[in-house]
Amino acid sequence: MADKEPGDVASTPASNNPLSRKLSKILETRLDNDKDMLEALKALSTFFVENNLRSRRNLRSDIEKRSLAINEDFLTAFQAVKEQLDDVYSDVQAMNECCLDMTNRLKAAKAKTHHLISQTTSLHNESQKLLVKEQVAHAFLDKFQLKPDEIKSLRGTRDGALQPDFFKALSRVKQIHSDCKFLLRTNHQTAGLEIMESMALHQESAYERLYRWTQNQCRLVTQDTPDVSPLLCQAMEALQDRPVLLKYSLDEFGKARRSSVVRGFIDALTRGGPGGTPRPIELHSHDPLRYVGDMLAWLHQASASEKEYLQSLLKSCSAANVQLDEQLGHITQGVCTPFKVRVEQVLVSEQDPVTLYRLDNLLKFYHHTIGQIVNPEAALLSTVAEIQDLSHRMFFNSLTSHANKLLDKVELPRSDLGPTDSLTQSLQLLRDVLACHDASVVPIDDKKQDYKQVFHFSGNFGNSRHIIWLRIFRKYFCLNCISMLTTLKSYYYNMVNCIHLMNTTLALYEFTDTRLEMLNAQTDAHVDTLVSEQASYILNRVGLAQMYGTLQTYKTEQGPISSLPGLDELAVKSAVNKFDSYLAQPDSLTLPQFHLILSSTVRESATKRSTELICQAYRQIYIAVLDPTHGYKDGPAVVPRTPEQVVHLLC
Amino acid sequence: MAAGPYNYSYIFKYIIIGDMGVGKSCLLHQFTEKKFMADCPHTIGVEFGTRIIEVASQKIKLQIWDTAGQERFRAVTRSYYRGAAGALMVYDITRRSTYNHLSSWLTDARNLTNPNTVIFLIGNKCDLDAQRDVTYEEAKQFAEENGLMFLECSAKTGENVEDAFLDTAKKIYQNIQDGSLDLNAAESGVQHKPATPRITMNTGVQPPNKEGCAC
Numbered sequence: 081m082a083d084k085e086p087g088d089v090a091s092t093p094a095s096n097n098p099l100s101r102k103l104s105k106i107l108e109t110r111l112d113n114d115k116d117m118l119e120a121l122k123a124l125s126t127f128f129v130e131n132n133l134r135s136r137r138n139l140r141s142d143i144e145k146r147s148l149a150i151n152e153d154f155l156t157a158f159q160a161v162k163e164q165l166d167d168v169y170s171d172v173q174a175m176n177e178c179c180l181d182m183t184n185r186l187k188a189a190k191a192k193t194h195h196l197i198s199q200t201t202s203l204h205n206e207s208q209k210l211l212v213k214e215q216v217a218h219a220f221l222d223k224f225q226l227k228p229d230e231i232k233s234l235r236g237t238r239d240g241a242l243q244p245d246f247f248k249a250l251s252r253v254k255q256i257h258s259d260c261k262f263l264l265r266t267n268h269q270t271a272g273l274e275i276m277e278s279m280a281l282h283q284e285s286a287y288e289r290l291y292r293w294t295q296n297q298c299r300l301v302t303q304d305t306p307d308v309s310p311l312l313c314q315a316m317e318a319l320q321d322r323p324v325l326l327k328y329s330l331d332e333f334g335k336a337r338r339s340s341v342v343r344g345f346i347d348a349l350t351r352g353g354p355g356g357t358p359r360p361i362e363l364h365s366h367d368p369l370r371y372v373g374d375m376l377a378w379l380h381q382a383s384a385s386e387k388e389y390l391q392s393l394l395k396s397c398s399a400a401n402v403q404l405d406e407q408l409g410h411i412t413q414g415v416c417t418p419f420k421v422r423v424e425q426v427l428v429s430e431q432d433p434v435t436l437y438r439l440d441n442l443l444k445f446y447h448h449t450i451g452q453i454v455n456p457e458a459a460l461l462s463t464v465a466e467i468q469d470l471s472h473r474m475f476f477n478s479l480t481s482h483a484n485k486l487l488d489k490v491e492l493p494r495s496d497l498g499p500t501d502s503l504t505q506s507l508q509l510l511r512d513v514l515a516c517h518d519a520s521v522v523p524i525d526d527k528k529q530d531y532k533q534v535f536h537f538s539g540n541f542g543n544s545r546h547i548i549w550l551r552i553f554r555k556y557f558c559l560n561c562i563s564m565l566t567t568l569k570s571y572y573y574n575m576v577n578c579i580h581l582m583n584t585t586l587a588l589y590e591f592t593d594t595r596l597e598m599l600n601a602q603t604d605a606h607v608d609t610l611v612s613e614q615a616s617y618i619l620n621r622v623g624l625a626q627m628y629g630t631l632q633t634y635k636t637e638q639g640p641i642s643s644l645p646g647l648d649e650l651a652v653k654s655a656v657n658k659f660d661s662y663l664a665q666p667d668s669l670t671l672p673q674f675h676l677i678l679s680s681t682v683r684e685s686a687t688k689r690s691t692e693l694i695c696q697a698y699r700q701i702y703i704a705v706l707d708p709t710h711g712y713k714d715g716p717a718v719v720p721r722t723p724e725q726v727v728h729l730l731c
Numbered sequence: 732m733a734a735g736p737y738n739y740s741y742i743f744k745y746i747i748i749g750d751m752g753v754g755k756s757c758l759l760h761q762f763t764e765k766k767f768m769a770d771c772p773h774t775i776g777v778e779f780g781t782r783i784i785e786v787a788s789q790k791i792k793l794q795i796w797d798t799a800g801q802e803r804f805r806a807v808t809r810s811y812y813r814g815a816a817g818a819l820m821v822y823d824i825t826r827r828s829t830y831n832h833l834s835s836w837l838t839d840a841r842n843l844t845n846p847n848t849v850i851f852l853i854g855n856k857c858d859l860d861a862q863r864d865v866t867y868e869e870a871k872q873f874a875e876e877n878g879l880m881f882l883e884c885s886a887k888t889g890e891n892v893e894d895a896f897l898d899t900a901k902k903i904y905q906n907i908q909d910g911s912l913d914l915n916a917a918e919s920g921v922q923h924k925p926a927t928p929r930i931t932m933n934t935g936v937q938p939p940n941k942e943g944c945a946c
Contacts, residue, residue, distance in 0.1 A: 305742055348813075358813040358845060369806060377777075377810030384779055385794070445807065449776050 224256055224263070224275050226282065234286045242293045247314050250290070253282045254321070290315055291325040298332035301389075302340045308392045317396040330403055333393065334410040341382055342414040348378050349418070368426045369438055375419055376446040376464075379412070383453045383460065386411050409458030416463040423467045427474050433482060434512045436475040443468035482509060607686050614670070614686070615693035622662050623655035628697045631704055640711035641704060652705065653718045659698070660721070663729045666691070691730045699723035739783050739790035743903055743921055745896075746811055746844075748836050749821035750829040751800030754855040757886035758821065759797045762896050767887045774799040776807050784897060786904045793900065812843035816921045817851065817899040822870075824854045824883060825862040830870065837877060849902045851880045853895050858885040 112118075127142065128135065135142075226234070230252060233245040257279040263272030294315045301307065319326040352360035361374045390404050390411075423443075430436050447464045454461055619625040626646055634641065641647050662668065670687070702723050706715040721729075747755045756778070760768040763780040779796045796815070798808035812818070818840045822829040833852070840850055852874045854865065867883060874881035880898060884891040903921065 358843065361813075370809070373806055374810045374813065377807070377813070380777070381779075381796070381811070388781065442807070445776060 294329040302336045334407040337411045338414040345415045405455035412460040433478040440471040611689045614690035622658040642711035695727045698726050739792040741791045743816045745795040745817040746815040747797045747819045753821045753823040754886045761886045761892045817849045821853045824865045827864040830865045851899045854883040857883040
């Protein structure tokens with residue numbers, strides 16, 4: 081307030097006066113706007129309670145005191161803060177030290193462990209490698225070593241029984257053994273060799289076991305129907321690698337089957353079926369065909385069955401056909417002897433050629449049929465062939481003896497000049513034989529061959545039918561000539577008739593063409609003789625024979641024919657007259673034997689040809705008589721008929 | 732593999748008979764190969780085929796003997812009746828003569844086989860109905876009169892062929908079950924293959940119920 085006054089004073093008079101300026105400044109001051117001032121004044125008003133001098137005088141110091149007190153307060157307050165901060169600082173300091181220390185220690189530790197880590201890493205890598213190696217080794221062992229259970233199944237049980245696993249193990253052993261070859265090609269030769277050796281040992285012992293087992297099994301197949309188990313088939317398949325063992329096993333099988341087949345055969349022969357049906361085969365031994373046929377049918381069926389069993393046994397073996405055939409031959413060998421003995425007995429005691437021939441055909445048929453099942457070398461087949469050969473011989477023997485019996489009978493041609501009884505009989509025999517041939521069971525190809533044998537000269541059997549007939553004919557001829565009981569002429573008639581009979585017999589059968597041709601040629605030859613015989617007979621009877629005979633040999637130097645003795649005009653004329661009467665009745669001068677020719681075709685052709693001969697003879701005579709050089713004065717009167725007329729009359 | 736085609740418990744033997752050209756071989760071929768054989772040649776003597784069938788869940792092997800119908804083989808074929816368990820007697824429905832000969836075939840079959848042999852009458856070629864010469868009814872009656880089983884078949888189309896063979900087998904099997912067919916030795920036409928090895932070799936198989944009276 082004090083300042084105010086001076087200010088007011090100063091401003092008024094002179095504004096340039098500092099005081100006035102100060103005053104105006106104060107005056108210009110607007111207290112409302114000065115917030116600081118207001119605050120300060122408010123704060124002042126709190127402790128400036130009493131407005132008196134003393135207090136006005138002391139105001140400054142009060143304010144200063146107050147300010148000092150406040151600052152002291154501040155100081156003490158900040159003193160605490162400072163102390164606190166100092167503490168924090170020291171703490172941080174300690175921590176820092178600690179950290180540093182740790183860092184140092186860590187650094188030291190790190191330096192120290194560095195070596196260890198690198199060692200660990202290298203060890204780790206090593207272990208990785210080892211792991212891989214282990215896997216490889218495992219794989220190797222898996223591939224090249226047997227597992228314990230495999231070894232066990234290979235060793236098998238004590239009783240020798242075989243498990244299906246055995247074959248798996250065996251094939252593994254084989255596989256390993258062959259895989260070793262790859263090993264040998266690489267650097268692992270020692271291992272390869274060792275493994276190979278051990279596998280070979282395993283294999284050997286396994287095969288030995290397998291063989292023993294198979295052999296035992298094979299010995300057991302003696303039933304009527306053998307039980308070919310899948311295991312046995314497998315065993316056979318496995319044994320293929322040991323051909324010798326396979327062969328021995330098969331031999332064992334064959335032996336067992338062989339005895340079983342023999343037993344079955346004997347049973348069928350002697351015991352028959354259950355309760356006697358079907359009846360034993362031997363019950364029919366009185367009927368050779370049925371007896372032998374039944375036996376053969378049984379053998380056929382048995383060999384077919386045996387082949388099936390063998391096939392089922394060897395079904396998984398490749399290329400075992402040779403062995404199969406061989407074994408089948410062996411199996412069927414056993415029945416050969418009992419069979420052969422029986423059939424031989426039948427054949428030897430059989431007399432009838434027809435039955436023998438039937439048996440022969442039957443055997444031939446079965447030789448063919450059984451030959452389709454067993455191979456050609458089999459004993460059974462050769463036995464059948466042997467027996468068939470025997471039956472063949474027996475047949476021809478019996479045929480010969482029959483023929484001989486017929487030949488032994490002295491037989492003359494019959495009065496009617498027909499075929500003799502012996503010929504008829506032998507032809508009947510032939511017919512029977514051929515009839516059963518027709519009904520035979522042999523395939524067509526064989527049949528033709530067979531016919532040949534029956535008809536032709538046979539290299540093996542020099543006494544075929546044909547020869548027998550030749551002998552019969554030859555015998556007639558001799559008989560006729562020696563005894564002179566009958567003329568040659570009759571013989572020819574007889575011959576023609578015999579041949580005709582043969583002809584008609586043979587014509588009924590196949591494959592007889594060549595034979596028929598031969599017979600026809602023979603007939604023709606005989607008929608030629610008959611024809612000239614007939615013609616000369618007629619010429620003789622009418623008296624023209626001399627004339628005709630002269631004409632055949634006539635030569636001009638002999639002079640005219642009419643001058644020759646017996647050929648004068650008169651004689652010729654009477655002969656021609658006689659001939660004329662023959663022309664009226666041509667049949668009157670036919671030889672009686674002519675009518676006895678059985679074959680009408682032969683008869684007709686013979687008649688025709690003899691007539692032609694007569695006509696020809698007449699023509700020659702006619703020409704000769706009319707020829708003026710021969711001295712027949714009245715030619716046309718001697719031979720009134722022209723040859724054409726004669727032909728006309730006779731034909 | 733283990734079962735294999737050879738695992739069977741019985742073998743039945745069949746015989747097929749009948750006149751020439753009725754289709755015996757074709758029936759067999761149809762049955763074993765399931766094919767029709769056109770231009771089938773004449774059978775020479777006998778031929779045979781096999782097939783495994785199943786009856787009452789039993790595997791049975793049929794061994795079938797096919798005979799020649801030609802008269803000239805009659806003596807040979809007669810030997811094959813022995814021990815047949817089944818006889819299939821075939822005629823041709825388009826040829827009456829083949830039907831008329833049945834009685835002689837039947838006589839043969841009855842005389843030469845055992846009493847238990849199942850005889851099955853087959854009228855073959857039933858695909859040729861237009862040319863039919865023998866009615867179904869009369870053949871059926873003939874079969875009934877003679878106690879035969881009967882079917883009309885066609886080897887060409889395969890119709891009923893399977894049935895004829897199977898029905899025969901069923902009947903035989905039934906006979907075995909009834910005990911009327913004695914499973915003794917091979918001659919009954921039936922052979923039994925037991926699972927266990929046999930002990931008696933000479934008597935063959937015997938059904939268990941017979942064992943008591945065997946001695």
